[in-house]
Amino acid sequence: MDEKKLAAQQLCQRIQRLLGADASVYCWEPMSRHTTFGIGGPADCFVEVKTEQALRRLWMDCCRKGHEPLIIGAGSNLLVRGGGIRGVVVKLTGVFSAVEVVGERVLAGAAAALKEVASTACMAGLTGLEFAIGIPGSIGGAVYMNAGAYGGQMADVVDRVRVLTEDGDYCEWSQKDLGFDYRRSSLQDGSHVIVRVAFGLHSGDAEQIKATMEDYTLRRAAKQPLDLPSAGSVFKRPPGHYVGAMVEAAGLKGVRVGGAQVSEKHAGFIVNRGGASAKDVLELIELVQTEIRKKYAVDLETELKVVGED
Numbered sequence: 001m002d003e004k005k006l007a008a009q010q011l012c013q014r015i016q017r018l019l020g021a022d023a024s025v026y027c028w029e030p031m032s033r034h035t036t037f038g039i040g041g042p043a044d045c046f047v048e049v050k051t052e053q054a055l056r057r058l059w060m061d062c063c064r065k066g067h068e069p070l071i072i073g074a075g076s077n078l079l080v081r082g083g084g085i086r087g088v089v090v091k092l093t094g095v096f097s098a099v100e101v102v103g104e105r106v107l108a109g110a111a112a113a114l115k116e117v118a119s120t121a122c123m124a125g126l127t128g129l130e131f132a133i134g135i136p137g138s139i140g141g142a143v144y145m146n147a148g149a150y151g152g153q154m155a156d157v158v159d160r161v162r163v164l165t166e167d168g169d170y171c172e173w174s175q176k177d178l179g180f181d182y183r184r185s186s187l188q189d190g191s192h193v194i195v196r197v198a199f200g201l202h203s204g205d206a207e208q209i210k211a212t213m214e215d216y217t218l219r220r221a222a223k224q225p226l227d228l229p230s231a232g233s234v235f236k237r238p239p240g241h242y243v244g245a246m247v248e249a250a251g252l253k254g255v256r257v258g259g260a261q262v263s264e265k266h267a268g269f270i271v272n273r274g275g276a277s278a279k280d281v282l283e284l285i286e287l288v289q290t291e292i293r294k295k296y297a298v299d300l301e302t303e304l305k306v307v308g309e310d
């Protein structure tokens with residue numbers, strides 16, 4: 001066994017002993033299994049954490065050793081490089097998947113699927129989360145990214161967030177502490193784990209909420225390449241422009257690098273046509289950025305998060 005794999009195995013054994021039944025630990029876990037792109041090399045130690053106590057114990061242990069873990073949600077905004085991730089990757093599960101309706105509030109664990117939380121709100125006759133129905137992320141990832149669609153965004157509906165701070169304390173942050181902006185939150189500036197979110201919604205007409213969600217779902221299916229693996233829109237929208245239209249007008253629709261292709265259906269997406277590597281995707285991103293800069297003098301900033309080593 002090579003040195004890297006041996007070190008990974010020792011790390012996994014230590015973490016499993018530390019967390020016991022409160023976690024499942026997977027050694028040398030392919031990240032391609034945990035990203036909607038279906039791309040990514042192995043994580044040394046992939047840990048599914050089931051309780052708050054175990055999360056704190058793991059967080060403190062890793063930080064003490066100088067290796068902050070990477071927290072992932074549904075992996076729908078992530079590109080993991082081919083060499084994978086050294087150290088610990090954490091995915092929340094167990095208590096972090098709970099969803100509860102209390103009056104006009106929905107309380108959701110960070111691991112809950114955004115779609116499930118939006119559907120729960122709909123069934124309870126609560127309006128506000130209609131925009132979120134087709135976004136394939138977790139609650140944690142959605143708040144971190146301030147995910148949005150069809151004129152709505154997480155910033156409009158998040159009331160409070162429970163976070164594990166870099167010092168290992170659980171704290172409640174209010175909406176104003178979260179520094180929401182376009183596809184941004186202040187959570188991106190530090191090392192915090194989102195563990196639970198309280199959404200402030202309003203009573204509405206369940207039939208109308210359902211109809212709006214169905215309309216958004218149809219519009220999404222008509223425009224987006226949902227039949228192919230991707231990480232959604234690759235680039236943030238520059239003020240005054242639409243990325244898809246610019247990329248299409250630059251003649252880049254359908255352009256390929258290896259297994260990665262600028263989607264033929266929506267030029268703001270890059271899709272994995274089979275066997276794409278992170279290198280293919282990154283080369284294609286660079287090609288698009290270069291051409292758009294030449295044609296429009298606009299710098300496209302990536303929305304997706306790129307992690308791991310080559």
Ligand SMILES: Cc1cc2nc3c(=O)[nH]c(=O)nc-3n(C[C@H](O)[C@H](O)[C@H](O)COP(=O)(O)OP(=O)(O)OC[C@H]3O[C@@H](n4cnc5c(N)ncnc54)[C@H](O)[C@@H]3O)c2cc1C
Pocket residue numbers: 036070071072073074075076077078092110134135136137138139140141142143144145146147148149192193194195224226230231232233305
């Ligand atoms: C087909 C498709 C359509 C999409 N449509 C949209 C859309 O309409 N609008 C939109 O905004 N996005 C869209 N996306 C992108 C993506 O779904 C969102 O960005 C989503 O919010 C990411 O959530 P996630 O759980 O998958 O996060 P991940 O991709 O797993 O992680 C994203 C970032 O969040 C961090 N993170 C995740 N969970 C936590 C946590 N608990 N605590 C702290 N940090 C955390 C990660 O470290 C990472 O930096 C789409 C993606 C796809 C594949």
